[in-house]
Amino acid sequence: MTTIQLFIGALTLLTNAFFVGAEFALEPGFEVAPVPTALLLGPPLVAVIRILRPLAFGINAFANTLLKLLRVEPKNEVEAVFTDDQLARMVMDSSQAGLLSAADGERLRDALELGTRPVGEILVPAARMRTVADTVTPASLERVAAQPGYSRFPVTGGSQALLGYLHIKDALGVADRDEPFPRTVPHPLTRVSIDTRSTTRSPRSAPWAATWPLSPATRASSSAS
Numbered sequence: 001m002t003t004i005q006l007f008i009g010a011l012t013l014l015t016n017a018f019f020v021g022a023e024f025a026l027e028p029g030f031e032v033a034p035v036p037t038a039l040l041l042g043p044p045l046v047a048v049i050r051i052l053r054p055l056a057f058g059i060n061a062f063a064n065t066l067l068k069l070l071r072v073e074p075k076n077e078v079e080a081v082f083t084d085d086q087l088a089r090m091v092m093d094s095s096q097a098g099l100l101s102a103a104d105g106e107r108l109r110d111a112l113e114l115g116t117r118p119v120g121e122i123l124v125p126a127a128r129m130r131t132v133a134d135t136v137t138p139a140s141l142e143r144v145a146a147q148p149g150y151s152r153f154p155v156t157g158g159s160q161a162l163l164g165y166l167h168i169k170d171a172l173g174v175a176d177r178d179e180p181f182p183r184t185v186p187h188p189l190t191r192v193s194i195d196t197r198s199t200t201r202s203p204r205s206a207p208w209a210a211t212w213p214l215s216p217a218t219r220a221s222s223s224a225s
Helices: 003-032 034-069 084-096 102-112 138-146
Strands: 152-156 162-167
Touching: 003 034, 084 102, 138 152
Parallel strands: none
Antiparallel strands: 152 162
16 A cells, blocks of 8 residues: 555544544543543643644645645635525525514514614504603513513603613622612613604514604604614
8 A cells, every 4th residue: 555545544534533532432522521521631732733833734736736736715714694685585484484483574574674674664652662660670670571571661750751661681790670660770772853764673572662752743763773
């Protein structure tokens, strides 16, 4: 046998041993005891990588040179870029084939339309918002969030004015569960004009997006989540 044949045979055996060892020996160890397995195998794997790095770079350089001789531009990463129209077509085809549920398909179509529709098309009227009072407690906020499954809720004062919004995470770690949130806790709201292009989620996927008068005119604002 020639040296090249021996090299190819040894490389094939090492490759098969690597895949078999990784799949059937190392993977169960990482699943059962990830930290001890990583501490045990980390140093020898790093040593192997450092030893074989010149060989790996040499093989990669040889492959790139061969591709250039064949008039093929080598690439280290595979590029997968799709246009909005292509993504929309993929979502539609997946929905028609039953690979996506109706709700998931609608949610993905809404996401692809972000930035293309004005805020006025996606606003939820103030009367339909899920809000909480400024006297809400951490315990009651958790109960309210469990019903619709939303994570953010506008906070209204006595005159129904929006004071900000609370995130369900604001209730975590609060010692007194039955005391109202301090006035400094609600997050500020961003107000935009009704003809602003949308950069938030649509009402079908967002918990709230409120129309709130800026003036007696017909302009409105949206509470950005």
